[in-house]
Amino acid sequence: MRLPLWNRFKKEIMSKLKNKVAVITGGNSGIGFGIAEAFKNEGAKGVIVGRNQNTLESAAAQLGENFIAINADVTNVADLERVFRETSEKFGKIDVVVANAGAGAVGTVATFDEAAFDQAIDLNLKSVYFTVQKALPHMNDGGSVILIGSNAAHRAYANFTLYGAAKAAVIYLAKGFSSDLLDRKIRANVITPGTTDTPAFDKFVPAEQMEAVKKHFADQMPIGRIGQPADIGKTAIFLASDDSSFMLGAELLVDGGMTYLAK
Numbered sequence: 054m055r056l057p058l059w060n061r062f063k064k065e066i067m068s069k070l071k072n073k074v075a076v077i078t079g080g081n082s083g084i085g086f087g088i089a090e091a092f093k094n095e096g097a098k099g100v101i102v103g104r105n106q107n108t109l110e111s112a113a114a115q116l117g118e119n120f121i122a123i124n125a126d127v128t129n130v131a132d133l134e135r136v137f138r139e140t141s142e143k144f145g146k147i148d149v150v151v152a153n154a155g156a157g158a159v160g161t162v163a164t165f166d167e168a169a170f171d172q173a174i175d176l177n178l179k180s181v182y183f184t185v186q187k188a189l190p191h192m193n194d195g196g197s198v199i200l201i202g203s204n205a206a207h208r209a210y211a212n213f214t215l216y217g218a219a220k221a222a223v224i225y226l227a228k229g230f231s232s233d234l235l236d237r238k239i240r241a242n243v244i245t246p247g248t249t250d251t252p253a254f255d256k257f258v259p260a261e262q263m264e265a266v267k268k269h270f271a272d273q274m275p276i277g278r279i280g281q282p283a284d285i286g287k288t289a290i291f292l293a294s295d296d297s298s299f300m301l302g303a304e305l306l307v308d309g310g311m312t313y314l315a316k
């Protein structure tokens with residue numbers, strides 16, 4: 054007969070991220086929260102970052118005592134410096150940085166003006182670059198950087214031109230960062246989600262149409278369902294852990310086949 058104590062011990066010694074310190078931007082919602090939960094379940098501790106104090110507090114409460122929330126705007130470089138300084142003061146040097154915060158920006162080349170351009174690029178590209186730059190002085194050598202791309206980087210969806218371009222650049226950054234950081238053995242890789250069930254839908258879809266819209270997206274997916282944040286969380290554990298120690302600058306599509314499989 055298996056003893057519960059043995060099971061607890063086994064889970065503890067087999068945890069892939071035991072005592073690793075992680076920072077997850079956008080960890081208070083959707084994919085970021087899915088990653089934070091997955092990390093917590095593998096023994097990590099650390100920080101989630103966002104601007105909405107209510108969701109920050111409820112997410113941190115769900116993650117438990119090993120995680121704290123820091124309210125910060127990732128498009129503000131001084132905020133990023135504060136995030137990493139406070140993280141290392143509380144937890145010590147950082148092992149894993151997930152640059153996940155981002156949002157779809159809707160418009161075409163005919164409609165997107167200069168202010169909208171700057172806003173979309175600030176959030177989806179510039180913030181990723183400076184999240185990593187400001188993390189570096191506080192990171193352990195041998196750490197892992199995980200970026201979040203989008204399948205919109207590979208296929209031109211109506212109205213997602215600039216968002217797709219920013220995410221294509223993010224996919225490149227995983228290669229560039231890995232090359233830049235070879236001497237510190239910090240690896241950068243990128244996860245490219247397909248359509249994933251997150252609160253991001255709330256910003257674009259009226260509540261009464263939500264079910265029909267999600268069914269429509271699921272019907273488009275070769276695998277027959279849209280993604281869940283936990284699908285991305287599992288992949289992030291792999292990239293954060295030593296299991297992926299031979300991977301630098303790689304892109305992992307976690308998209309139910311929607312990018313490359315015809316349907």
Ligand SMILES: NC(=O)c1ccc[n+]([C@@H]2O[C@H](COP(=O)([O-])OP(=O)(O)OC[C@H]3O[C@@H](n4cnc5c(N)ncnc54)[C@H](OP(=O)(O)O)[C@@H]3O)[C@@H](O)[C@H]2O)c1
Nearest residue numbers: 079082083084103104105126127154155203248249251253
């Ligand atoms: N859902 C999808 O289908 C899908 C597909 C491909 C890629 N992605 C990418 O996955 C990532 C997460 O998206 P999601 O679907 O999980 O969206 P979400 O549920 O809306 O979460 C977005 C997160 O980003 C944070 N955030 C946004 N702007 C920020 C800022 N200026 N400063 C700090 N935090 C900020 C938000 O926190 P606050 O609101 O508190 O600031 C929130 O936690 C994004 O990069 C997105 O482009 C999503």
